Each structure stands twice: as structure tokens, then as C-alpha cells.
Amino acid sequence: MADGTFLLHGTPPTPVPLKAPDDWSPYCNGIEFEAAEFAFKRCHMSARNLDFLYATQLGDVLWQCFSAQYTGERPKVVPPWMDEEFEDTILQDPETHGSALIPIILSSDKTTVSVGTGNNEYYPLYASIGNICNNVRHAHRDALVIIGFLAIPKTDKMHSKDDLFRIFHHQLFHSSLSVILSSLKPVMTEYEVVRCGDGHFWRIIYSLGPYITDYEEQLVLSCIVKHWCLKCIGVHTNLDADIHELLSFDLLHQLIKGAFKDHLVDWVAKYLKAVHRTKQLEEIMSDIDRRVAAVPSFSGLQHFPQGHDFKQWTGDDSKVLMKVFLPAIEGHVPQDMVRVFHALLEFCYLVWHNVITKDTLIQIQDALGRFHQYHTIFENIVPTFSLPHQHLMVHYVNMIRLFGAPNGLCSSITESKHIKAIKEPWWWSNRHNALGQMLVTNQYLDKLTASHADCDARGMLTGTILSSTLAALVTALAHEVALNPDDAHNPKDIPAASLPRHEGKLQVFNSAAAMFYAPSDLSGIGGMRCKHIHACPLWRNEYPRNDCMFINTDSDAEGIVICFFSFKHNWEWFEKIGDCPDEDTGMWMVAPSFHEDGSRNLAVIHIETVFHAAHLIAIYGSEYIPHSLKFYHSLDIFGSFYVNKYADHHAFEIVS
Template sequence: MVRRAFHERNIPCPYPRCLKFCGNRAGLTMHLRIHTQTPRRSVSPVPSTSDPGSPGRRSPSTAGGGDVIIEGGPPEPLAVRRTEWHPDLDGRICDKDGNFLPPGTAPPPPEPRDDDDYSPYRDALEFHLADLLYRKVQMPAGAIDELLQIWAATNLHSDPPFADHHDLYDTIDSTNLGHVPWQSFEVSYSLPVDPTDPTPWKRKPYTVYFRDPRLVLHNQLANPDFKSEIDLAPKRVYAADGTREYEDFMSGNWAWQQANEIAEDPQTHGSVFVPTILGSDKTTVSVATGQNDFYPLYLSNGLVHNNVRRAHRNAVSLIGFLAIPKTDREYDGSEEFRNFRRQLFHGSLAHIMESLRPGMTTPEVVRFGDGHYRRVVYGLGPYITDYPEQVLLTCVVQGWCSRCTASNDDLDGEGGRRTQEHTEALFDLFEHKRLWDEYGIVGAALPFTWHFPRADIHKLISPDILHQIIKGTFKDHLVTWVGQYLVAQHGKKKAAQIMADIDRRIAAVPPFPGLRRFPEGRNFKQWTGDDYKALMKVYLPAIEGHVPPQMLRAFSAFLDFCYLVRRNVIDESTLTVINDALARYHQERVIFQQCGVCPDGFSLPRQHSLTHYHYLITQFGAPNGLCSSITESKHIKAVKEPWRRSSRNNALEQILTINDRLDKLAAARVDFTERGMLSAAAARSLPLEAAAAVHMGAAPNNDDDDDLAASDVRDILGEVKLAKMPFRGYPRAPDALGAHTNIPTLTSLIRRYLYARDNRDADLDISTIPLSTCPDAPRSVNAYPSAAATFYAPSDQSGLHGALRERIRAVRSWRRNAPRYDCVLTEASEAPGFRGLNVARVLLFLSFKHAGTTHECAVVTWFSPISTEPCPDVGMWMVKPDTDDRGRRRIMDIISIRSILRGVHLIPIFGDKFLPRGFKYSDSLDSFKAYYVNKYADHHSHEIIF
């Protein structure tokens, strides 16, 4: 029987922010089933202070014959998600002198400025040219001069906006907005040095550059770009069933506990608790020209939502460059030099953060992005960094855990939480050697947090998904162990053959939006964080048949853990599933010990850190807001690109200047936007930007060229739209189009589709309906190369409001190469998870008019589940193509694109057979009898299929 989609979507949901609260927890399909029953009445929810700008009551509409939501009538009882705010540190508004004002008082008016005041720029064109040349194109000074000379020569009636690059730079430098000046101080070895001591590092001064973190926080808090994406008080979020949910940083227990301590002083009541979020990590900008290392320090605040911090919209600021002491190899490993490096690190941090100390106990008045003044109390919050820097921060010995006292010989054994109080007590009892050997404590240095109130570094180490899970456990451990197992089991020669087959399987994976392809498998040297993440999505099916099933189960459990902790909202039920996945992983990974790969067990700090994730999620909210991928991404804009723009001579000073100018341009852009001056000006500047893009060799911005893109749309659960333009040169008549696209039954498919639309309630197999009873086919049909699916996917690299747009393609030639026909998910029933979904492969997108109605459709072939449960080893659902009675021809059907949920990724079930050399990935979806539904293709896929 030919299938039909269960429900056609695009019905607005009547609940405010339902996408964020319901779609993320229960999955998109479950949300649809909850909120699209018929008949049903929409309700006016109680406005939530956690959602300023909630639309309140919406006007539902119907779409394409979907279920109808009835507006009006008495509201039904409804359990709602609720937020409880801290009762004392609740962020009350005040005047600039700190006197509290009644709720609802309007903010003081901003300083009056003309609507066309683009100071220090003369007009919008001048600002956009400066922003384009300096930030977007990063044009060298000589090229700027050449461009302006050409401008002057070709526009005889007007002068160019800038005389030369000096004029451009001076204009940017004269911007007052967003400016926090750079400062520096020197640190050197302070103990007496014997004149005969040849140690070079003892006589060198080390310069540290920094910006006042207090002023940087003022700029962040005053940024109007964040005014609707900020929490002014610690909060506890409860789901409709009364269980806790953890999302943004302020929803964790740590912020609430800090507020309780601060509130012991009545003078702080009504203030905003502003926790800092620091991050640091050495980065190398070039190896070919010498080891050029920099040590940037970043600052964010805990009030902004996680999605804002991940988006890098100036919610993460560069505030310093720490010194990197170096010496000869003769002295590099000495204990004295290592202790000096620790003391230099902690002393520098303490000095940089000193300006915040007074405001940690006495509130100060700060203006916020909504124009109101509020009292603020600062506090040191989580520190984002990888494991080597975690032990440096906590003054813990390498190999020990920075959060608990578990022995380095048995990290999976018993151990209590490390605290500053416990360490102080040990200092009073034992000498340094015993502290080092028995407790893993470095006694020669004190963490910088000891100088600040309410700060315990052991409680501030954040979870690090990138280095602990993706790079650490997955790449450095599990993938490496598989290679070692193959060598131990089969010998080097046979293992090399198997590894080559695994590489061919990885290379044979079909394309998918946002999925990096590995044409040569995983056999390359320069790995990035994105490479690790991409390999995680396809590695498990590639090793099936070459390793024992227990290893597959270990990988599956670990990947589930990884994807679960990466969710944007984590509720108590998800925490339970996270614990179960981790327990399964610990149970299954013993196969590596039993086969001799890890004979001594698993006393590995990065794997041990996974046991702390449950607690850290309850403390700090969803870990994706505190991952070192945030700071590593910031390295590119703040360090690596400025270094490439420098002359390499005194590069650090040039990097500071470049960052200062970029901050000023960003602040000016936000100011002009807030005053309503930028949107119209931006439209006028588009031709200029397009011309520059062509000049620099960039492709024009065409939506149809994007496979995957973040989307900043609001209030949308999910929709699928055809490409903007149909195929050019394709026949319009159905018979001719069917012949052209190798779909000879296209006309009959369209007619039976129209019959099904007119007889929706009939439970019948429409493939048996005589064509004589079906409506006539339309005379003209448009064929399209793709459709764009936009859906709420906050756990992925989505837009600011959690939306993601992916391109679903059906083309005979993709990038002048092989054909590409993507697969999609459609709704099939009300069953939960994948049981309520269908998998189809799109052969053609088309639209036509019939009886005054425009129909947007897709010609598809179907896949059916092989079992009622996922594969017990790989953990993925298995499907096979639907074929005719002879098993030779895949069954075709036409569905409305409104029934498409989103794209889906299928990976062949390779079994234990070797893949032939030269196999093309473009043939994968046509060449195998069964496929895995890849729930690891992205986080949204995992959420709705898991």
C-alpha cells in the first residue's frame, strides 16, 4: 500500500515560545501531536517575565488541509512551564544614583542625537565602507589606498569617503563607543639571583596586556543587542510536570547559591548578580614561520543566554594576553621554573581581575541594554578551558582530577569533591611532597581565586564537551583503541587492509547538509574540532563487521551520552537518560580491557570527567554554553586573523589595535541599529558589498547554494519551502517532464495524488484506484532543484533564536558532478520517536495549480523499518527500500511538502563485506539492501529519533 503522511504542518502554535520549551524537550514530532489535535481551542497563556516580548494571543490559521485550531471560547486547563526568580537579587531598576524606582518606570531618555548622526562617520555610506574594508574584507592598507584612488578617478564630481587608509583608521579610532583601553604590566622573578646563576628566565621581564574587565562588563551589560536575551536574576525553571529544567547559565543551582550568600547582606537586595565567565587557552598562529604562540584571555558574563554566548555577538570579549615564559631546554623541566610559571599565571589573573573586587561585596550602579540602571554585584564564575589548563588553574598535579579527590591510580574509585577549605586544611597538616604524592596538590602556588570573595576554583571548572568528550574520549581514546585492537587481533598487514576498508566506508557515506565528507576516509593529519565532530557522525556504522558487537555498543552508548549532554535544554528525565548512557558505556568499554588494548583499566582524567557532568549540569545549566569551542572559535577572530593582517613585527601590539578597532565598529553598528538608522542604510549599501565580494573572488549570496545555515526567524516550529526559482529549461507538461526526469509515471502519480487530496478520509490503497476516476493532470508543472526546511534546533549551530535551515536537494547533477537525491522524514502516525515517522527519498520537487489551489509536492520513494526496535548493537533504526513484488523497482509516490518534517541521513549497512575500491558515494543510496537512519547526523536528528 502506498503511504501517505499523517499530518500536514505549518499550523501556528498558540503557546508563546512553545518552540523553545516544548519542541526541544519532547522532540518536534511529539510537539506537533500534542498541539495539533482537532478540534482544539487556543489559550492565552500567562505572560512570563522570562520571555519579554511574548506574543500573548496568536491568530492560528490553517494550511493545506491540516487540522483546524479553533480560536476563542473558554480556555482549557493547561499545565505550563514556569520560572521562579530569586526573591532577593531580583534586578530591580533604579536611577543613576542607585535609588530604586517603581516597576514599570520608563528608562531615562538617551542623549538626544539626530537621526542622521553617524559620528564619527559622515553618513551611512562611510560607515559601511569602513566596516566592509576593515572587518569583512580585511583589505590591506595598500589595497585600500588603491581602491580609494580608483574611486576618486572614476567619480570626478565627488570625493571618496576617505582620503587613504590613514584617514580610514583614524575615523574608526575616533569612535568612543565600545572603547576600553589596553594596559600592561610587567612581571619578573622577585627572589634574589646569585650573580653566578646563569638561569636566563630569572632575569627576564614578562609583559602582560589586559583591558579592565569591569569596563568590559559594563559594555556587555549596556549592549542593547542583548536586552531580550539576558536573565537579570538567578532562576529555577520547572517543566509542566513540575520537574526542573536546566538551560541557560542562570538556571543552574550555582548562581542561586551565590545569590543566597550575597543576599545575607541586606544592602545587596534588589541587585543583579553578575558572574564572570573566563576562558583562556594557548594558541599557535603559525608553525611554518616559527613557533608563534599567544595566550589570550576572554571574558563573558553569566546573564546572557547560552545561544548568545555561542553566537559570539560580542558577548565574549578579549580582555588580555597572558605572558608565556620560555627558557632553554636545560632549565625548562626544572621544578623551580614550573613553579614560576604557575605563580606568573595566577598572579597575572589576580591583578587583571582586581578592579572587580570592590563590586563583589558593595553594589555599583550600571546601565543595561534596556536603558535602565540597576545595581550589580560581581562574582567570579566558571572558567572555560581544557584539562592541562584545568590542573594549572586548580594547582593540581597532572593526572589527577581538578574537581574531586579520586586517586590518579584509580579515577573511577571513591573520591570526595575538592574544595578550597579542604586544601587549606591539608596545607596545615602535611608538607608539600606528601600533598603532591597522596592528594595531587601543588603546594608551591595558590589559585588566583583565593584572593576573591565567594570564589573556589575547584567549584568553577566548567564541563568541556570539545576536549573531554569529542577530542578526548572519542578521537584520542576510542578511535585509537579500535586501531590498536585491529593490529593486536589481525596483525599490522591485515589491520591495514581493514582500516583501508573503514576509510572507504566513511568516504562512501551519502552527502547531508552540514556533514563534512571524508573523500579519503579518516587518513589525514591536520585535525580540527569540526573534523572530530564530523567523524563522530559516521564512524560507528563504518566499523561494524570489523570489531566485536560489544565495541559497537560501547561507541553507541558513548555517542548517546555526547549528544544528550549537548542538548540546549536538559530536564530531569534527560539527566536520568544521561546517567543510563554513561553506565552503559562503562559497562561495555571493558571489552577494550579484556582484549588487551587497555590492560591497566581506564584511569583517564578526560573520561573520568564524564562522571561529573550530571552535577555540573545542575550547577551551571546546559554545558553547550560553557564549552571551550566558544573560546577556540574566538581565537580565529581575535588572534589568528589579526595576526595574519599584521606585519609580523611586534605582532601583539598590532593584534591589540585590530581588536580595538573591531570592537568599535561592532559598537557603532549596534548603536546605529538601536537608533533605527542601520536597516535602510544597509539596504543602500548592498551594491557596494556585492561589488567588493566579486572583487575578492567570493560567490554571490544565493540561498540555493547553502546546504545548511543558521536562521534568525522567530516563532516558527518548522516549515518547508520550495527553492525560489524552478529549473530552467525543464519541460512544463507532465508527460514531457516525466520523460525528462526519468519518472515515466509522473502524470499518473499526480492524478492519484489529487484523488487522495479529494478523499482524505478514505482508508484505501490509492495505487489500486483506476485512473479514469482520478482528476485530470494539470497542463503545466514547475520542477525545482531543492526545498529549504527551517526548524527549531537550538542544540545545533543554529541562529540566535534556535532556528536552523537545511537545503533538501533533488538534482541530476550536484556541483557538476554526480546526481543527488536527499532523504526526508515525514510523519506517519502518533507513535513516539521514529515509530511515528516515515523515511522517503526525494526524486523531484514540483508545484502546480489545480482547481484554483497551488500544490507544492515531492516525488518520493519510500523506506520501511526492518524491525520494531533499533539495532541492539549500533543503536540506530534500520530501513529498507520499498520495492514492487519482484523486488526490482522502487515504489514511487507524491506527497505534499507540508508533510515533510526535515531531511534525514541514511548510511548503508555494510555488514562484514569489504567495500570495492573505487566505490562512489553518489551510488550509496541505490546500491544497498538496508540502511541505518543516522540519528547522529546532527543534534536535532538525535533528539527526534532517539
């Protein structure tokens, strides 16, 4: 109950105070509510009008501000930063609720909203709770909220590397977090009664949960020397393993950008440079780039027209490269180098699963063991393997037992939140003292979200604002528009020969959308994802695009029986090469299927047998591919292919 008294098992929740189904207050009606949403999100109307439109009390949480200043020992010549005050703005959200124990997940990450205009760097602090599913946190449903802007102390170049300034910088960070989280202290030991999502009131105890951030900021949080482990007491030359609790894993920075892109990809280049002369090295690197560029198109997969040789890398670029890089280096590097990439990719995709079982943990540990076994091939190429990003892989199994599946604690979630919480509000501001305007914008967004949730819970947002009017019109006009309103025959009983003939053209569709359940992908709260499969003779008026698919050939069989199938001209089948995946790459191999007379094996199938889009990458071998080869020629030119299980997480689960 609301006073904290326990109810008997099975007692229904206390009814929520109801509003009238047509109560749009403070708006007059649904049209005014949707107009307010459109005016703010699309038209960015003036602040004077916004104050009128957003008079709602829902989601109204005020911002608070405090300042911090250096209070330590002062040298004879006092640097200017010691006399400055550094402000910090925080938001306390009383709507956060969960079950009996609510871990508070924190994340912080500096971001720049404009390069070259000066002092446009912000340091947002985000919070979420551990009692929601990972796909909700991914799905832009405000499960991750901005709770503050941390101060970024500045000084002149003369003092920027001063030890006292660096210490103050770190102390300011810790002190700010302490002030922001101080409101949680009373309810970390004494319960608070909160109505939760099931309608019941629960006694809630809050606790600090994982902290999501990149390695550089983890150093500040843990007060650890750079290149040392964040989790254990091992020195940087002999990193050991002993879990330290609150610093979470980070798939983006630790595995994708760290262990894969910054380490293995770079080490391959160093290996090739060490064993080949300059001219041969350039030929091999160019061929690897051509192989990356020759990868066939796939829905949602970025194309690298110039290969992987460019300077400005983003996290998304690294994610795409890891999906196509393995076949590109095969034939140019030793077998064990291919296997170390295979082991790392297996590790990355296994820990990204939305549901991790005991069997999955065994597979993760096995992939980690193979990674350590095969990465010794680089012993004479790199000075040490004691690198924080790789070493942290040792702690993943223990951290999964502590925190659950890592895909809900990835810094890519907060980086995507920057757009809505930081960058868009900054662009909507007039750029003068923008922080205050950004705070108000986020407050407006919270109010709008709260109003949306309130109206949706009362069924007021079903359909459109004209749905009820349209339904009435359909009923009123049904009799008038009928050709034979007095005909009592059931249309289903009319013979086909008596039906009107269609004299127009039949439409041929060059693409189809496959909807499927993919909980490990960033796919929304329902776990549903959509992939478009194309059979287009002229894609974007430039080239043909003919995708491949997984086909369910026996829906009654246990599991899923998959065949490989091309969407080109007629339906062209592929058949497996061998009875198991390739040992080095871990991927199945396929080749076009032919009849005994040498003709292609073609078939017509029902559209409902299409299971999922498939991505094939050519088996390049050790031969150099032609300079003139285009990516849309690959499926026609090559005679055998890898089934790319790294194309997305759903493909990995299908093919593994």
C-alpha cells in the same frame, strides 16, 4: 534608578537619552558609516586614515599594560629568564552587564598565528558573562570578548625543563590572572548600579564563574599533577568523585577529542591488532576506511575520501568521525564494543542539548552507566580506565546542576574566536611588533560593533542605505510603468484564460533549503538553522546527489509522524525495519519500500511537508565492501540502512 534606589513593581524603565534618527556622528551619513566598515574589514586601509574614521567614542576602552619579573631566590649561576620582564596587556570592559548576579566566564587558550616564522605564539584571555543564552555566545555576537594577552615566558633549551622555571611559569600565569581580575574585587562584595538590557538600572554583584580551557591548562589552574582528576581528591590510579567548582566541562577536548577519538577509536585499532594477524588486520582496517568513505553525503557533513587513516586531526575532524564511525566498525568488532560507542555518543549528544531537564539528567546518567558497563570489553587491551577525560564524565551531572547546559561552555567557542580576535588582526599587521597593532585592531572592531549596535537600536540600519530612495522611486514610477494605469479591475478577478501566457521554460530546482528551529546546534541567537536538500542529477559535474528527508505525514497528530523519503528521480519511500531502534547502535533501520508487484513505492508530496534532511548510512554487516564503491552509489547498492541520528543534534532530537 541610576542612584541605586529601588522602584515600585511595574514601573517602566528610565528612558535612554535619545539621539536624532539621522545622527550618524562622528560619520556624516549612513554611506560614510558603511564605507568605514567596508574599508576596515575588507580593504584594511592605512592606520592614518583609520584614526580619522574611528573617532567615535562608542566602545572606546583603553588597553593597560603591566610587567612581571622573577623575585624569588637566585642561584649562583642566574639563568637569563630570571632577569627578564614579561609583559601582559589587559582590557577592562565597563559595558559588561547582566542581572543581579553576573558570573564572569573566563577562557584562555594558546594559539599560533604562523608556523615557521618564529615567536608568533599568543596567549589570549577571553571573558563572557553567565546571564546570556548559550546560542548568543555561539553566534559571533561579541558576547565573548578578548580582555587580555597573557605573557608566555621563554628561555633557552638548557633551562626550559628547569623546575624553577616551570614554577615561575605557573606563578606568572596565576599572578597575571590576579592582576587582571583585581578590578572585580570591589564589586564582588559591594553592588554596582548598571543599566541592563531591559532598560532598568540594576544593582549588580559580580562573581567568578566557570573557566573554559583544555586539560593541560586546567592542570596549571588547579595545581594538579598530570593524569589526576581536576574535580576530586582521588589519586590517578583510583579516581573518585567530589565536585570542585570553577573548572568547567569541555565537550570538545574531554569528550570528542578525548574519550571518543583518543581513547575508543584508538582502542578499537589496538583490539584488532591484538586478535588478528597482520594481513587480516590490514584488510579489516582498510574495510573500515572504505566504509567511512562510502557514507552518503549530507549537508554540513565533511566527507572522508580516504577513510579515517590520516595523521593531522582537528577538532572538527573528530566531530565528523563520531557521526559516521559506529556503522563502520559493526561486524568487525564484538557487540559490546559497538554498544560502548553507542553509550558514549548518547552521552555526548544528551549533554549537548540546549535545554536539559530532570529527565535528560536521568538519560545522561543511564548512558554513563552503560558506558562503564560495556567499556570493560577493553580490559585486556588498555592498562587502565582511570583516564582524566573519561573520569570527568562522572562529574557532568553535578556540573550541569551548577553551570547549566554544557554547550555554552565549550572550548570550541574560544577556538573560533581566535580567528576574529587573533589571527585576522595578526594578518592585517605588518608583522613587526604585531601585538600593539593587534590591540588597536581589536579596539577598532569594538568601536565598530558599538556604533553598529547604537545605529541598529535607533532603526537606522533597516534595509540598505538606498532603501528610502528606492521607496520614493517606486511610488513615483508606479504610474508610468503600469500597462493599463486607468484599468480599475482587481487583478485577482481576471479569469485565468485572460491572463498572459507564459511561453518560456519552466525552471526545475535541484535543491531546497529547509529552515527549522534547532537550539542545540550552533545556529545563531534565534535558534534557526538551514539545511540544503539536493536532488541533483549531476552534482559539481561529477556525480548525482540525491538526499533523503524526514516527511511530516500528519501535521494534526500529536507529536510528529515521520516517514523516510528519498529525493531521487521520483519520490521514493523508505519504511522502518522493526518497531524500535537497533539495540546495539541505538539507530532506527529502514529499507526501500516496494509494492506487491516489486515496483518502488513512489509519491508526489507538497514541499511544505518536508521537515528536515535525513542521513542514511548503509548497514554493512560483516561483509567487506567493494574497493570500487563510491559514496554516491551507497543509496542504490545497499538494501537496508541506519537512520543516522548522530548526523547533527537536531536529527538526534527528532529520531531519539
